[in-house]
Amino acid sequence: MPPPSSCIRGLTRLRAAQPSIACRRTGDASIQTASFSTSSAHYAIVAKKKTISTPPPKRGTKTLNVKKGRKTGPVDTGKPPAVGERKAMRKRVVLSNNNALEVPSLVDLSEENVLDTKNQGLVRGIPEEAVDALRAVEAFKPRQGWSLFRRPAVLYRRETTELAQLAKGVEEGKKTERRIVTGSRMSGKSTLVLQGLLMAHLRGWAIINFPEAQDLVNAHTEYGPLPGSSPTQYTQDTYTANLLSQFLKANKHLISLPMTTSPTLPQPLPPRATLRHLLEIGITTPESSWPVFTSLWAELTQPGRPPIMLALDGLSHIMRNSEYLSADVKPIHAHDLTLVRHFVDHLSGKKTLPNGGMVLAATSSSNSPANPALEFSIQCAEARKMGAKETPMWNPYKVVDMRAMEALKNVDTLHLSGLTKEEARSIMEYYAESGMLRAKVDEGFVGERWSLAGMGNIGELERTSVRMRV
């Protein structure tokens, strides 16, 4: 033990060596260097973390294994599907089944016989060229039963004949027919729209189809204000460019027509331009797709051009506010989107088609937001059709979109009811001839399936006779 005097000396020396409090706070490393640079601390070799590496247990010895979740299934270490692959698989449309038998009695529809009333109640094939066009405008839906049969064919039902009569009227009198296709779930509304598009295509009309109205309003495509519009309208450039490319693929008989107007576009048109040149500008530069669409429309409505078929599926989506927001963070009404407005103007009768044509809007029962305005308008239209003296009263406690009410004020409906037993028999014979239905199609069997399908609802009929576990 040192003497007390030396102890005191030692203590004083210790105090002199102590740095200031500020220094102490910064830590030990900086104390040693006592400079303003921190680089030495930065460049110091980082000590490796100590890893506890125990050798695997000797063979034959038992080890205590208390880790939880040992017995869960094997971990999937493979590469996950590429971006978009899953959706592509989900949205895939298969139009043929090589196992199904060729139906020898199947007659194709053609330009001559497509509007013929003799087709009623018969199953008719869709010619290959028309299949390509309908595929291009996405008229076939992935959930429909096309993948079960050798090639696409449609039942020419009563409502199809009605549609054919309308088309005849259009061709003769250059009328504009506007219809809302209604009906219960799986009653064939989308397929009726497809049949309308098919008729129009075979008769050489121009076809434009909005396969899913939801895609227009759910804010999944880009949008921007249309310059010089008041109140502000919004264009959807990518969607419009895609629509133009669909038009190019589906209307091959029209795209070689020469341009008669000279629109002012961001890109100049070549001399002696055709519709193809116009469309290609819109497809390659989406910024100019809306002006291209308007000038295309101007071209199609010139005198001497064929009638136009405008179709849309899922009407109730475009009869309310869209998911888009304006600059002052207010929801944009669907009717303020240029494409939707274009369609709605023709559906409501505000604009007519000078060369005649048809505007079809199908409602959807499985994917439709609640829309009291649409429901009420359909009720009114049906009452008008029945010749009722007083129109139905609307429920004042329901919030109704007034713009939608205004647009749907005088639109007629085309209601799809169940098949008749003869039609059911005809399509069931087609099922049986394709080898998909393994039963003798006789009166008793048809009646049984017809009643099981809720008095001939065609989707249910397909389900009970082809898709069920039989």
Place this chain on the structure above:
Amino acid sequence: MPPRLSVVSFARSLPLRPRAQSQWIAQPFVRAAPTPIRPFSTSKDSTDALPHISEEAARTAKIKGEQEPDLEQGTPVEEVVKHDKALQDKLPKVMQDALKAKSSNSTPPGSRSYSTTTVSRTGGDLGIVDFSPPPTATDVPGTKFGLPSLPLPQGSHVKHRYDPVVDQVTNLLMRHGEKSVAQRNMALILQHLRTSPIPTINPSRPLLPGAPPPSHLPLNPVLYLTLAIDSVAPLLRIRNMKGAAGGGMALPIPVPLGKRQRRRTAVQWILTAASRRRNKGSGKGLFAHKVAEELISVVEGRSAVWERRNAIHKQAVAARANVVIPRKR
């Protein structure tokens, strides 16, 4: 020169029957067909009633008013001695050998002229369902519409309207008691089988004997399903009896399984193998898709389920000495 033989009349006397195929019990659609009965009045061999071929041809031609064959021209020796055993023995050796070679190609000795198997009870090649005719109104007192003919056709009983295999697989697919989900999955599986290309059968993994050709399978998805399941279904299971081997060892005892049990084991193997498959898309029908793919790979012999079945069978053969046969009193 006119044809010496009328081919048509000759062929008419030949009985044309399909080759007898062993009956496959798992056919889903069964139609009752009348069994052919040979009345006792017809003799077994009616060959002696026929005249010589040339003479018969001549007679037929005479009836039809055609030109008869020239009988003077002679008939080949083989035809002459065809039905005469005594004459055949006196033939030269070369011709006897030729006759023997010919007869070995045709029916084996001792075979009967009529078929000893029943006609296939499935309706046609594709097994198209043929509903039994509506029950005939018999004059049974007290019944307004007569009695139904038994057995009732398939699908007429509400609780057994589906195929038994489909029913069983649906129940095994079910999770948390959600039967309608299982039923939808079952429908998707059958639809996938229906639209998938014709399977190529691996010869080293034979399916059930008497199975229809693979081209018939996609159009009959229930048959496809049944065939896949029944082909990999194990015949036995190994019951390990604790302590029976002595020294704390378990004694493996092979135990035969019943039809439903066999199918259940096979379906469970298939479902486990399917759940290990990778998902390719997204949405609702993914598991059904995977199960259907697994079923196809079972039929094509690619599935690992076959290894499992073979392992069980091998183990059972090794332990066959342990089989307990109950003693009869």
